[in-house]
Amino acid sequence: MDNSDVFLTGDKVRLRAFREEDQDAAYSYLSQPELDGRRYLPWKLPNSGPLTQASIKVCLEDWSERDKKMVAAITPAGEDRVIGHVGGSWKWDPLLSSVWLVVDPREQRKGFGSEALQLMLGYIYENLPANNISLWVSDWNEAGLAFGRSQGFKECGVMRRAGLRDGAFYGEVVMDLLRREWIKMEKEAHDGA
């Protein structure tokens, strides 16, 4: 297995750069109906509605750029199949960074997403002068909101009327996790281990 483009490694997942040959795998998981509206693709690409292979190609090209961001493919440990992506951005100000996570619905509830997100949080807090990491989740995405809370994020407001979905306006709930809160969580996890 080629490890040269692995960013981060956990017990359950490896995070590596997306490769050209991941296009079909990315298309497969991003096209899952449950991810409609929550794909966390680059701004210029559709977050909902039908996806095309051409869109995925543009997406992977965007994700290969490391300018003040990192988007990694999530692969289960010991396997090289892509089951999702986790990203971090510090474009505006590293003090106030943001993260996002997408896991193939067929691979959820196995701990992959939790570990991928924690690896990304660790990367940002250990390598960047970040003090606040925020997570943006649409208010209709109950599972995403519950997941954010389970990872220690606290709701800090809603960007109202972020868009329309199924005939109603929705907002983007923003949740944040401070550096000192993350450090405390890490310490507690380590002490408890």
Add this chain to the structure above:
Amino acid sequence: MALEGKIVRLREEREADLQFLIDLRNDMDTQGWSQRLPPDYTLDMYEKRHRERDFTMERKDGRFTIVDKESGELIGTIGYAELEPRLSATVGIAITKKYWGSGAAMDAIETLLQFLYQGLGLQVVRLWTHSGNERAVGSAEKIGFKVALRQREGIFYDGRLYDNLVMDMTREEYFERHPDLEDGLPSMEIDR
């Protein structure tokens, strides 16, 4: 034709405005941004920015110089950006100190808001500031903006951490405050 307020006019930025805009940017009290910028902006930089605005009918932003209607004096700059057509935009303003507390800023914002809600048909208008900028928060609240988002300790300004704030106003909230204006847009939500 410019956007006309009660005491201010919002008109296109002109080359003759540039030194005034540089002075506004290089004044640490009027920079109008939530991060500290070095006060070293030059005429060359502003001329380049002014020249590089391309003509297009697909506009994502607008930038205006604020002028005192009575005296013709330059007061500040105001604009909107991140336009999502018929949905949202973010506004920003910077006013020269001479006009602080004169009502010019509020008139400029109200004038721009009327354009955004009635001209562009937006559903929500936002502005970004931080918890240390009490003047901006107070003025925005007087106009009808509410704090929608408070990202804790995400801004570092003049040696201290502050919360990053997003304030917003929905279309309904705007027209409730302006019963003299008619909202000609139907609701975009579907009542099932």
